[in-house]
Amino acid sequence: SHGNTKQYTIGFILSVALTVIPFGMVMAGGFGRGILVTVITITAIAQILVQLVYFLHMNTSSDQRWNLIAFIYTILCIAVLLVGSVWVMNYLHYNMMI
Numbered sequence: 001s002h003g004n005t006k007q008y009t010i011g012f013i014l015s016v017a018l019t020v021i022p023f024g025m026v027m028a029g030g031f032g033r034g035i036l037v038t039v040i041t042i043t044a045i046a047q048i049l050v051q052l053v054y055f056l057h058m059n060t061s062s063d064q065r066w067n068l069i070a071f072i073y074t075i076l077c078i079a080v081l082l083v084g085s086v087w088v089m090n091y092l093h094y095n096m097m098i
Contacts, residue, residue: 002057003054003055003057007054008054008055010054011050011051011053011054011055014046014050014054015047015050015051015054018043018046018047018050019043019047021039021043022036022039022040022043022044025039052071058071
């Protein structure tokens with residue numbers, strides 16, 4: 001269930017590459033804001049997936065099924081909390097402006 005040195009090395013190299021790409025683009029300049037935001041978002045999502053697969057060993061095997069379900073439930077709870085908070089704040093803002 002735990003990784004070996006090869007998997008950790010691959011994960012580390014991918015993590016470094018996914019960090020250096022947007023950092024290099026921002027430091028180099030000359031890119032539009034939309035392109036930078038898109039690249040940062042894509043590499044951030046890829047970075048999360050690399051961390052989950054290579055370092056937390058999350059996969060769809062039967063050994064990791066409950067960990068995956070708990071992770072998905074946590075993400076769902078955070079999403080409900082964030083969306084609900086934005087909804088309430090928007091509702092309050094609308095009522096204060098009337």
